[in-house]
Amino acid sequence: MSDTPAAGDALRTTPLDSLHRELGAKMVPFAGYSMPVQYPMGILNEHLHTRAHAGLFDVSHMGQCRLTGSSVEAVARALETLVPSNILELKPGRQRYTLFTDDAGGILDDLMVSNAGDCLMLVVNAACKEADFAHLKRHLEPQGVTVEVLEDRALLALQGPGAARVMEHLAPASAAMTFMSAGKLEVAGVPCFVTRSGYTGEDGFEISVPADQAEHLARHILEQPDVAPVGLGARDSLRLEAGLCLYGSDIDTTTTPVEGALVWAMQKRRREEGGFPGADVIRRQLADGVGRTRVGILPEGKAPARAHTEIQDDSGRRIGEITSGGFGPTVGGPVAMGYVETAFAEPGTAVTLLVRGKPLPARVVALPFVEQRYYRG
């Protein structure tokens, strides 16, 4: 089996495929799936709608799996051999962002881990999922952990300041959830696994739902006032404004969590004790510093600077590269992130972007571009 189908191979579809087409979505190939990049509302308005009201995203292409073993603690201990975060102290009903690292300290994928009380639930990136599941099985099964890939579940994300009211109506118990909490919940009568998190910088939920109930649930959510379907196009501009990494663009096996400014995902005990792939490299970087760092970049003009745009200092010397960039609808202008030599990583530092051969002024800024509005209770 391959996760990168050759040209001509049929694209996979999500359980919401016919609903997307009915809603007039423009479908594009993404990570081997046919996915909605936008609906008739358009990327710009879908983005703004999500920030003002609520957007419903189909993210069923992402990989979901359940890890079980003799105890959740034993499973957490095993998972810690693959990730640099504190999983042992992740309480039941809580979720955490983490990374699979390789022996060189590079990032194999980023993922979300939830403690569901009797097991750990993982959500990984679509393009990496086959490799991630193989990685998990290879390393965790010998440690007595069962890796159950959840092929029969869809994943919906409901995001935006209006999400809480919609969820409260469909699942009253969701009102008690705070940012990064997780649990089994009935949503419109359907048994789901819900987390209060997302990829937009807004309050919101991700809902893991049995595939055969996904369309029913999605239609029910879309019937609620102020909910619009939102495609992958706006998902990308929303996450960029929120300063969140896109795996494969902003982080990959050539970047470490330290270079990627993701040290916050490595809690103190893990930084001190190590015990994950690449720990020696990462701990050395934490002690000695790194040559380059991921930063926010704000172009001063109106021209968007896309991925792979060269970043220069004032003498025209190359000091880095944009890894994600485009127009931020809420910012109302271009936004970007990328890597610069660490000497230039201080917010406020003036840099030059080489866009279509033209030097354009920009400056390094702290992320995010748009204030995160998570619900912390």
Place this chain on the structure above:
Amino acid sequence: MTMWFSKDHEWIRIEDDNTATVGISHYAQEQLGDVVFVELPEVGRTLVKGEEAAVVESVKAASEVYSPLGGEVVAFNKALPDSPGTINLDPFGDGWFYRIKLDGEPDTEGLMDQAAYDDYVASL
């Protein structure tokens, strides 16, 4: 007044005074989606037929605009950089890009008239 189209979905309207106005077609703006940035050629710049003359960017991607005919730029749409969304709303009217003074008889080879362009778009 004759309107021609390129395979890259630019339109050019030849006026009676031997100037010509350039923009992108309805199909092009639809494919691009919400336009958020446009870069137009300066007045006085001489464009050769097929030369990259402008840049248009949507939320999704950047795209070059090639001049369907050659000539000297005599005007550009000053309102456009501040309201690039006009290209989506009115691609054949207020969403025009620039105007050139033609450098001779228009060389329409490779360009399509409205009927041919409509067939071309229908075939895509």
